[in-house]
Structure formats: C-alpha cells, structure tokens
Amino acid sequence: MLLRMSTLFVRTLREDPADAEVPSHRLLVRAGYIRRAAPGIYSWLPLGLRVLAKVEQVVREEMDAIGAQEVHFPALLPREPYERTGRWTEYGPNLFRLHDRRENDYLLAPTHEEMFTLLVKDLYSSYKDLPLALYQIQTKYRDEARPRAGLLRGREFIMKDAYSFDVDDAGLDAAYLRQREAYQRVFTRLGLDYVIVAAMSGAMGGSRSEEFLMPTPVGEDTFVRSAGGYAANVEAVTTPVPDAIGYDDAPAAHVEDTPDTPTIDTLVALANERFARPDRDWTAADTLKNVVVAVVEPDGARDLLVVGVPGDREVDMTRLEAALAPAAVEAAGEADFAAHPELVKGYIGPAALGRANTGRQDAIRYLLDPRVVPGTRWITGANEPGRHVFDLVAGRDFVADGTIEAAEVRAGDPAPDGSGPLELARGIEIGHIFALGRKYAEALGLTVLDENGKAVTVTMGSYGIGVSRAVAALAETNHDDAGLAWPAGVAPAHVYLVAAGKDEAVRAECEELAADLHGQGVEVIYDDRNERPGVKFADAELIGVPIIVTVGRSLAEGVVEVRLRRPADAGLPAGERPPVERVPVQDAAVRIGGLVASLVEG
Amino acid sequence: MLLRMSTLFVRTLREDPADAEVPSHRLLVRAGYIRRAAPGIYSWLPLGLRVLAKVEQVVREEMDAIGAQEVHFPALLPREPYERTGRWTEYGPNLFRLHDRRENDYLLAPTHEEMFTLLVKDLYSSYKDLPLALYQIQTKYRDEARPRAGLLRGREFIMKDAYSFDVDDAGLDAAYLRQREAYQRVFTRLGLDYVIVAAMSGAMGGSRSEEFLMPTPVGEDTFVRSAGGYAANVEAVTTPVPDAIGYDDAPAAHVEDTPDTPTIDTLVALANERFARPDRDWTAADTLKNVVVAVVEPDGARDLLVVGVPGDREVDMTRLEAALAPAAVEAAGEADFAAHPELVKGYIGPAALGRANTGRQDAIRYLLDPRVVPGTRWITGANEPGRHVFDLVAGRDFVADGTIEAAEVRAGDPAPDGSGPLELARGIEIGHIFALGRKYAEALGLTVLDENGKAVTVTMGSYGIGVSRAVAALAETNHDDAGLAWPAGVAPAHVYLVAAGKDEAVRAECEELAADLHGQGVEVIYDDRNERPGVKFADAELIGVPIIVTVGRSLAEGVVEVRLRRPADAGLPAGERPPVERVPVQDAAVRIGGLVASLVEG
Secondary structure, three states: EEEEEEOOOOOOOOOOOOOOOOOOOOOHHHHEEEEEEOOEEEOHHHHHOOOOOHHHHHHHHHHHHOOEEEEEEEOOEEEHHHOOOOHHHHHHHHHHHEEEOOOOOEEEOOOHHHHHHHHHHHHHEEEHHHOOOEEEEEEEEEOOOEEEHHHHHHEEEEEEEEEEEEOHHHHHHHHHHHHHHHHHHHHHHOOOOEEEEEEEHHHHHEEEEEEEHHHHHOOEEEEEOOOOOOEHHHHHOOOOOOOOOOOOOOOOOOEEEEOEEEEEEEEHHHHHHHHOOOOOOOOHHEEEEEEEEEEEEEOHHHHEEEEEEEEOOOOOHHHHHHHOOOOEEEEOHHHHHHHHOOOOOOOHHHOOOOHHOOOOOOEEEEEEEEOOHHHHEEEEEEEEOOEEEEEEEEOOEEOOEEEEEOOOOOOOOOOOOOOOEEEEEEEEEOOOOOOOEEEHHHHHHHEOOOOOOOEEEOOOEEEEEEEHHHHHHHHHHHHEEOOEEOOOOOOOOOOOEEOOOOOOHHHHHHHHHHHHHOOOOOOOOEEOOOOOOOHHHHHHHHOOOEEEEEOOOHHOOOOOEEEEOHHHOOOOOOOOOOOOOEHHHHHHHEEEEEHHHHHHOO | OOEEEEOOOOOOOOOOOOOOOOHHHHHHHHOEEEEEEOEEEEEHHHHHEEEEEEEHHHHHHHHHHOOOEEEOOOOOHHHHHHOOHHHHHOOHHHOEEEEOOOEEEEEEEEHHHHHHHHHHHHOOOOHOOEEEEEEEEEEEOOOOOOOOOHHEOOOEEEEEEEEEEOOOOOHHHHHHHHHHHHHHHHHHHHHHEEEEEEEEHHOOOEEEEEEEEEEOOOOOOEEEOOOOOOOEEHHHHOOOOOOOOOOOOOOOOOOEEOOOOOOHHHHHHHHHHOOOOOOOOOHHEEEEEEEEEEEEEEOEEEEEEEEEEEEEOOOOOHHHHHHOOOOOOEEEEHHHHHHHHOOOOOOHHHHHHHOOOOOOOOOOOOEEOOOOOOEEEEEEEEEOOEEEEEEEEEEEOOOOEEOOEEEEOOOOOOOOOOOOOEHHHEEEEOOOOOOOOOHHHHOOOEEEEEEOOEEOEEEEEEEEEHHHHHHHHHHHOOOEOOEEOOOOOOOOOOEEEEEEOOOOHHHHHHHHHHHHHOOOOOOOEOOOOOOHHHHHHHHHHHHHOOOEEOHHHHHHHHHEEEOOOHHHHOOOOOOOOOOOEEEEEEHHHHHHHHHHHHHHHH
C-alpha cells in the first residue's frame, strides 16, 4: 500500500477541537482519523478506517480461532422480541426508537441477544446442534445521556458481539472460558493493558459477568483491586457484613437539641462539644446519614427512596443506580419534600422511614448500608428541625426495608473475599462477558430436544468488545506530546516517508524507495507535498506511524534517515526519543523491510 | 478455509419460504444464506456473509484502482444538512425519521450526499485539493412502501456509495467516466450481465445519470433499447415530438350524443357506427383520454391533475411519478370527483381543464402528452354525460398547462434519437451514477479558492452500487432447479467435499483431502454429517459451490469423483449436467487445486 499525502484525504489540525476532553479524542480528530458528525456520532476518515479494520481483523481472527462463526444482523429491528424480554421498556431513554410508515415500532439495536436467540430457535432443534457460538462485528446504537470523549462513549459505535448456546451449565462455563481466553489474546495482540474485574450484569441479566478494563485515569469506570487478587468494577463490590453486636448494655435512645447542624461536620462538632463521650471523640462514622433520592422506573413510575449510610461515606450514585437497575435515580426536588412533610431536611431519621418503623404501608422505602448491622449505635435525625437522636440502636430502635450497596467504596476498604485492602483505579471498559443463563431462551422459547427427546431450555452467554472504543483505547495508550504513536500491528501504515527537500534527487529517491517498500508489502505513507520539512515532520509525529524515514540533506552522503516513532519499539522508556539511524541508501529498502517485519511480529 | 457441515451454522430448507416471489429470494433463504428479520430487513448467515464479503472486495478493489479513497459515515444523521438541501421533506415517507432523547430530529441515511459535501467543506479549501473521490461501503435505510423479493428491494441494505469533487465540468465529466468504467469492470468481474441506460435523476437532482441494469424478467425496472444503441430506463424515455399540423381546412368542433360510451373501446365502436369517417376507421389513437390523478407533494399538499394522452395508450404511473418527482401520485377518489363537479366521469374534456381553457386561476391543472401537437384532431369528452366532442383541434380549440412524459412506452415506438424502434425489457438496477453538478455544493456552501483566489462552487458526482442487491442479482443469474450455482470468484467456498459413506477409510481420506486443500488455500466446505449421501448431494447442489468432490464407493478403486456445479464452468450450455471426473486419490488435491485456480482466474 502506498498513500501519497498530496492526495490522501486528511487534514491535520494544529488546534485541539473545542469539545475534546481526553487525549484520544483530541489526537484522533487533530491527526485526521475521525470527524464528528453529531454528538457521539463520528465519521471515519481513511486513516481511521485503516486502524479500525486492523483492530476488527484481530478480533475476527481470535473469534474464528475458537470456532465462533461470523454472521451479520440488521441494526434496525422490530419491537416485538425486545418487548418479550422486557428490554423495550427497561432500556428507557437509552434506546433509539422509531416507527415505520405503517406505524410499526422499531429500534436501533444496542445489543442483539433477542435476535440471536430467535435465529438459533429458527434453525436449530436438537442438543446435537450445540454447542454453538456466533458473532458479528456490527454498528450499534445507544442514546447516551452524555456522549463524551469521542469514540469512548458514542451513540453510534462498532461492537463485536458474540453469543454462545449450550444445553447445560457446564457447556456455558466452557464457552464463557473460551471467550474469556480469546479476549485475553485479542487485547494482548493489540497491546492493550487490561484488568479483568467482576461486574454487574445490569440490563443484560444473567448470573455472572466480568469486564475487561484498560487502566487509565481518563476511564469512566472505577474499579478496585486487592493485593490478594480480588478485582471488581466498583458497582460490583460487596461490603463485608460485620457481625451483629449485643446491645443489652446500650442506653436508651435519647433526643437532643442540636441546633444549626444541617451537615455531618456541624453535627459531629456539636456532639463533641456538648455531648462528649468519655472514651473517644465522636466521628462522622458514628452518624447515620439518610439520603433522599427519587427512583424512576423504565416505565416512568417515580418513587422516593431513602438510603441510610454511615455519615463518613457518600452515597455513590453509580453504585446506587447499578443496585437499582434498570431504574434510574434522580435527586429529590423541592416538590418531593413538599409532598412528604415527614422529611425534615437535615434532620431525617429512621422513625419517619420504612414500613416497619412507621407502621404505614405507604411509607417511603428505606434501605440501609450493609454495615448498619443490629447492635450498631447511631446519631441520626430526630425528624424535627434542630434535633437529633443519640444511641439509636439498629435492630432495637429501628429496622429497614432491606440493605443496599450504595455507599462509596474507599481505598483501604477490605476486599469482600478477605484478600486485603482495596485500591481504587479508573479504566476504560474494552470488553464485557456475560454468562446470561436461560433468561433470553426462556423469554423467547429457545429449547432443544435432549438425548431423551425432552425439550430443554438452552443456556446462553453474550460477549462484547467495543471495537471502535478499542481504537480510542489504543490512542489513549499510544501517544505523546507530539501525537499518536501506534504499534505496528494496528498503525494505518508501517512507514511515513518524508521527502525533505524539493530537488529532483530527493524526489526520485523517495519514489524509488516508496515503490520498493510497496513491492515488499510494506504499507507506506509518502509525504510528497510541497511543504516545508518541518510541517512534514510535525505531521509524521502527529499521525504516528511507527517508522519515519527521511530522505533529505544526507542523501548527498548516500544516506537516508530512519527513526522509530515509539520509544518502546526502540527498547527505550517512555518519553525518550529513539535515535536516528543513518542507513546507506542502497540498503534502505531491505533495512526498513526488516524493521517492519520485526515490529509487526512484535 | 475449512468449514464442516456438522458445525456450520446453516440449515437448508426443502420448502420455499411462503413470501418468496423470485428465485434469488427463495434460494438464498432455502440454502441458508440469509434469514428475514422484519419486512425488507435480513440477517446474513455465515454462507451469505462470505458471498457478501467477496462482492464487497471486488467493489473495493475497483474503487481503490481509480484512486477513490474509502471512508465510513454514520447511518444515524442529524436532520439539519438534509433540511438545507430540501431532502428531509422531499424523501417523504421513504425516510426513516426519529428523534433522540433531547427531541432533536435524526434520520437513517438513504444516501450521503449531504454528509460528504460537508466533510469535504470541512477539510478542503483550495482547487489544488481537487479532484477528489471518496467512497464507503455502508448500511443504508429506505422505508420502502412495498419491500419485496428478499435482498432486491429491502429497507436496510448495503451500498457502495462514491462521491466525486471537481472544480469544473470537465473534471466532473472525467470523474463520471472513471466511475462508469470502474462499474463496468466490477460487473464484468462479478459476471453480471448489464445494460447502461439513461436514467432520471429523481430526488438526487443533477444533470445526467445512468443506470446499470441487469436484464432479467424478475427485474423491477423496465428499460428500452433500440438496435441503433439507444438505451434508457422507461422513466427517462422522451417522446419524439411530431411536427405541428396545419388546421385551416379542419371542420369546426362539433358535440355529438355518444350514449353509453364510458370507455375508449365503446366510444370508438360507436364513432365507427354512427360517425363513420370516409377515409378509414376511427381508432383509439383518434381519441384523447383525460385521466384524473391526485398529486401529493412531500409536504403533504394534495392537488388534482388531469393528464391527456392518446386513447390507445395508458398512463404509465411509474413514468408519471418520475415526471412529477419528488411528488407522489394517487388515484383520484370519489371525494375528489364530488369536490369537482366539472369532472364528468367518462366524459371529461379539455374545456373543463386548465387555466387557459377555463379562464379560471383555480382550474384543475392539465398536462398533455407531447404527441398532442397543434393541429392534431381529437374525439374527446364534452363534459356532459353521454356526449363527446369531435374534430377538437389542439392549438385551435384547446391548450394545456404544459406537456408531460406519462404515456406508456410501447415496443416499436421510435427511439428519441432516431436510432430505430424500441424494444422493452426488464432489469434489476445494480448501479446508478449521477453527475450531480453543483446542487449540493450550493445548498451547503462547498466552495474552493481557484488559481486567482476566487471562491468557486465545487461540482459533484455520486455513484452507487447496491452491494447486497448484487448478491441477489448474482443468485438470479446463477441458479438452476437444484439450487444456487455461484461463480468461483464469489462462491462462499470453492469445494464442497461429500463424505459419501460412514466407513473409516472414507472419513480418513476426506479429512486428509480437506486438510490438503485447506493447506493450498482452497476454501472447502466438508460435509462430515451423519446423513445419507442423497441428503448431502442435495445440499451440495442447493448451496451451489462450484466444485463438488465425492469420496465414496469409488474410493475402493482408488478414485474420488469431481464434478463442476456450473455447466458454464465446464463449457456446457445451461441445463446440461457437467460430467463426473474420476481422479486418482493421490492426484486429487493437485487436480482440484488446479481446477480452483482456473475457475477463480475465470
């Protein structure tokens, strides 16, 4: 392949796009790989499309290698199958819905469990037909509330979605493991660092799921890990439940005047000043904070919920929403408080909350952090302005309608499996695998006959890789201040050839070298423009092809200059600039060809 | 590539699908290539996806060969650019429209002129940047009123759409020609017979357009051609206008009682009986038939129109609609006649129609066939029940608001370029090229600076190939009673290997041969199922891979049987069955590899 910069459809930009928050977005736009068409919707220019195709090919090869078969479904789908699994409603506003000229409802598919289930039902009928794994690389749609960061969170994006079909749990386990291992190979081949974390199944349903996260500070997902090997998306972290505490010796609860203490900090300060305890200071962990939110079901039904957490922790809205999925969570507004005079802002306490405490069927639902076990004692609101209750004992003085994982997870919290304290990090979700079980097969009637002629419901898995997102993840991982710096396996070309000078000898040598390299199967971008060398070098760095070859002044000495773009390819630490190699012109094609081969083989 | 039928995701059907009208639809479904997901919306199974990918690759190579650069646009697009060109409205109900969670309007793109124009505007600014040709292979949407014939007229389909950008008309002409020649190479390589016909530009706009039609009786498009080389889609045929005739000697028009003559036939019969002319019989061609229709503009506005044609011709609704595009045409209903008492059904005449004849600004619009030149004399309605007017002379007694190409074209009609009588045929539109000119560039402000620093509007072309439709066209061309019969270049595999027998020797030889062929790069479907040989042979024929290899009884004699699926590949006329070649088992891999090479090279 030989692309000439004089005709290649690309324009590099010196300025960052105004809406770009993260390096991958900034650089993919500046280097002319992608272009925004609408919020969260991008066009692929020739360079970007080449990277995308290479990433797709790696994914395709690893799917084929585990016997998954490629198919291709429509993006525009009828409502009915999604109605049968409940997802037409559950997806809420995240689903692009439309109707056709006959007023039939359609959707733009965010994922294809329903259609794959129906297709297998359509074609297969016997246990002998299984196991089966199918996949597609296809355009998906999701009407994100806040599309952001370019390809990282788009509304139209490219996914590899695979689905497995088995007769029994052991089959599903094996299929899940095959996919998991294929994902490890895909990300290793792409050079993407990843952590596999336990995850919530969310709207997908199912028994088990794991995410592949690429650690990066710009990631949207927070995950935790312990030195002992525990790793989970923060939504999936469960809190170790302490043992209950005896409370026979506990004093009776007593209400105290606590004027001007609308916050935990003011309350703790006042408690230490007026109600000092002999053994130690009161801390925020002694208070029980009751947070009011509104829960909006996918069908629009809206109800208040109060979440009680130790006062030293915030409610993590992401964890709360994951715990309540598919419902969404909104802040409670003035109208909510007006409708519920029992909620005394800043002084809300258990006595006003939950069916058991209030004895009212229409009481506001009250859910507690798992740490609030029987016997724990709390300072909390007394449901009167300026008053709190002390020594309120869980299990004695109040109960809740249940527990909920909604409190923030903090560095140092114990891992639920006892493997040590947690550390927190951020990552980009590049893959997600689900052991779905029988949810979709049951809803859509996918059964096969077993050895005894009895119909058994098929068990399924679904496995996604964000292919366009992987391009952004690669850009996040592979760039420096000067621009992108692709690994050879996914770079839009292997060599960026700079004609540094306008004299005929330079031009002639470039043409010959470009043709030689092309003949060897090396992919070349030849910068044949009438531009100053400085402009060409800047574009070479920005576009980020792994080998930069300059034919210029040194040609008089019979030499061309070869430089690796990536420090890592030269065995150097990040930030160091690989040295220039002066190669005799007659050896250049062979030397560069050899370099390309060694880089591509990695 | 080696696919095993025991695990390949395919089920062949013995029965035709109920909704399949044409062979390609019937066979692609029966042979397990595609599966319906919704009306006009199909999923691609592994075999179908392989054929699609091969067709795409041919198209891609020929686009690349003329220097067109591949990009990829979203399918989900904002309304605004389509609003600026008027197509948001013009597309009427054919456009899938939707809105996002913020109530912004979006569409699923049927074609991408607007977005390409804006992208080039975004990146380019100088005449030096041109010429430029871009293309994509992408999923398109069109909410067809009557999706039919499987992939031939779908609502979600795959197109290659290319766009050219030039500074001047000569550049556009050259770009148009390059694409035209590339299309010829694409269809020749695919083995698709084609006719290039003049076409209407329709909703696309522009000055010149041609369609590539594959002649077949199941085609939806009617086209004409003359022995002298004229060829046009029937919508684009223009009627040679006869010279005007003197009418100084014409008698005055006279109204006659013509009871019970609501049709042309009854009118002609009565005229010959009661008003016989001395020189010859009256014929239908002497009558002027006035047909009432309703014209519905894309914005919903609806008005009546009367089209006057010689009584021996029908109004061709396809031609009428093409002439009135982007408006649609409906039959006039009872309510229309009730609202217009001047329309006397069966006896409608020019005196009640058009502004000039009636002297009324709100008269029903009246358009005439181009054959109705001044001096022609007609029998036509007198606007009273049971009465017609005779010797009504065009230009003397009536005029119209204009002419329209709406009368049917008939075999034997003269070609407009004088190249002889026309013959009619049907075809499938597999490609369409448009010299758009400056319509889109003007609407969206795409200019570049010329050599003198002056802004000039860019001139554009757009060029489409129906890629998924081409798969159906290939199936239409390449099948027989037993099933599909793909040419080697697009077949899902080269060899269908049948293990005809369950003994170990047969199995072992099949495994070895399959592995040998796979090692040579031959694409093999190996039928390793536990099925009777008859079932396997039937599936081999239905699936239609070009070489069928049988390892069975003759293995005892050291022989495998090789047969070509397509008579054409064996140099035989259609319908003849290629002979079985008995190949010594030790030579089989080499012999088959050689056959594959010769077939693929074509």
